[in-house]
Each structure stands twice: as C-alpha cells, then as structure tokens.
Amino acid sequence: MDKPFTGGCACGAIRYSIAGEPLFANHCQCRDCQRESGTGHGSYATFARAGVNVTGRAKTWDMVGDSGNVKTRAFCPECGVAVYMTFKAMPDIFTIRAASLDEPARYKPQVVTYAARAYDWDHLDSSLTKFETMPPS
Template sequence: MDKPFTGGCACGAIRYSIAGEPLFSNHCQCRDCQRESGSGHGSYATFARAGVTLTGDAKHWDMVADNGNVKTRGFCIQCGVAVYLTFAAQPDVFTIRAASLDEPTRYQPQAVTFAARGHDWDRLDPSLLKFDGMPPG
C-alpha cells in the first residue's frame, strides 16, 4: 500500500489523511488564490474524495469562481490557516493546499492555471505547462 498524504493546519486542529496519488497538482494564479494566499498564487493537489479522511472542525467560506461554480474553502477556526477546497460542481474531488502537507516535498506541480493573471514578480517554474484559465476537462 502506498504511503498516504497527511497534513493539516498549523495548530493541528484540522488533520487529513489521503490514500492514493493526486489527480492533478497545480499552482493557480487566479485573483481569488492570490488574495487568499497573500501571494502571487496558491499551490494545490487534488485527490479523489473517496480516499480522504478528515478530522477537526473547519470554518467554510464559499466563493463563486469565474465560471459561476461555487468553491468552498475550509480553514481552521483556531489558527486561521486555509487547508482545503471543495467544489460544488465536482463533489468527487478534494483539494488540499500544498503547504498544509506534513511532507511538502511530496508536492509535485504539473501545471500553472490562470497564468494569464500572473504577475511578473511571481516567477514559477518555466518548464511547467501553462494554461490561461483551467485546462480542459
């Protein structure tokens, strides 16, 4: 059996364990991710929801994406750290913030999404695939 991906918030109140490999890993440069991360992008790994075990109480914040779909961000009510995202239009996936991993070196980004909204000062690996928005299904 493969080693699960584990992680959580800074204070440990929220924890996850995820069986299986990421379906997709990306740096997102959309304005929502820029604002939420306080940086030029957010870094994420998306998994099949069936493999996720989640413990702790998260506060949820819904926002509407450019395409009209609702994305829900889960963050810790104790330390305030954003840990995960879920998507109303894709209930079978669960996305974690790469920095929330216990072993962040396991994160291997595959692409940059919303690269059209990136800033010159946010230099990401030039060898990654780049998409102006989200890649096609």
C-alpha cells in the first residue's frame, strides 16, 4: 500500500489522512483563491473522497464559483489556517491546500487554472499547461 498523504492545520486541531494518489493537482489563479491565500494563487491536490479521513472540527463557509456551483472552504477555527474544500456538485472528491500537507514536497502540480486572472508578479512554473478558466472535466 502506498504511503498516505497526511496533513492539517498549523495548530494540529484538524488532521487528515488520505489513501491514494491525487486525481488532480493545480495552481488556481481565480480571484477567490487569491483572496483566500492572500497571494496570487492557491495550490491544491484533489483526491477521491472515499480515501479521506479527517479528525477535528473545521469552520466552513460556502461560496459560488464561476460554474454556479457551491464550494465549501474549510479552515481551523483555532489557528485560522485554510485546510480543505468540498464541492456540492462533486461530493465524491476532496481537495486539500498543498501547504497543509505534512510533506508539501509530495505535491506535484499538473496545470494552472484561471490563468486569465493571473498577476504579472505571480510567476508559476512556465512548463505547466495553463487554462484560461477551469478545464473541462
């Protein structure tokens, strides 16, 4: 069995363990991710929900993405760190913030999404495929 992906918030109140490899890994430059991260993009790894185990209670807030679908962002109510996202339209997936991983070097981005909203000062790996918005599923 492969080594699980583990991580959580800065204070340890929220922890996760995920069996399996990411289905998708991206840097997102949409305005929502910029606001949440406080920089030019958010970095995410998305997994099958079936392999996810979360301990601790997150505070959540919902927002509507460009697709019109609701995404729920979860953060630690103690330290404030953003940890994961879920999507009402896609209940079988679970997305974590790459920086929340215990071993962030395991994160391997595949693409850049919402490149149309990139800032000149937010330089990402130029070898990654860039999509103007979200690529088709």
